[in-house]
Amino acid sequence: NAGVTQTPKFQVLKTGQSMTLQCAQDMNHNSMYWYRQDPGMGLRLIYYSASEGTTDKGEVPNGYNVSRLNKREFSLRLESAAPSQTSVYFCASRTSTGASYEQYFGPGTRLTVT
């Protein structure tokens, strides 16, 4: 049981390049999330998927797209990377049963855009 896994762990891009961050969870969770973490700003929600086949914008969606490929996988795509997207990206998942709001986080992807 690996929990939430993310690839890659580190990535350097040049301005204008594109890339996809991958996330998978093996806990049979319905909801999945993408956050970015910047110094002094905490974690901010980019996009989320409440269930397979649905996605919704979070607080900072501009410059990103997502795909909920199946129940396990939720990817984040940067079509044309900008230096402002330099950040640490975390994927998380949560069960939708009961009243628990606990989110389980992956280890993060550290992205640098030059």
Add this chain to the structure above:
Amino acid sequence: TQLLEQSPQFLSIQEGENLTVYCNSSSVFSSLQWYRQEPGEGPVLLVTVVTGGEVKKLKRLTFQFGDARKDSSLHITAAQPGDTGLYLCAGAEGANNLFFGTGTRLTVIP
């Protein structure tokens, strides 16, 4: 955007001391969570508080949710080096919106 302010931003104390971290907001949340994050890893949930005035204890950690469900505190008794990390509060609005505070970076010196 829901703003959660944490204080202090940085805290460095000696092993054995007590400390309190605060999380304040002008918004009401359905629940509030505390996470701890270590370098190179994602946040890990410590506790969820749901009811105004609720107090939860986790060994040497005591969490309190304000009566109006806008603020919370985390108190650590007799801090140990293993408590070192970034402590994040997060307020839940609905099922999928979790707003994180800016964090308190705690260092416990042996």
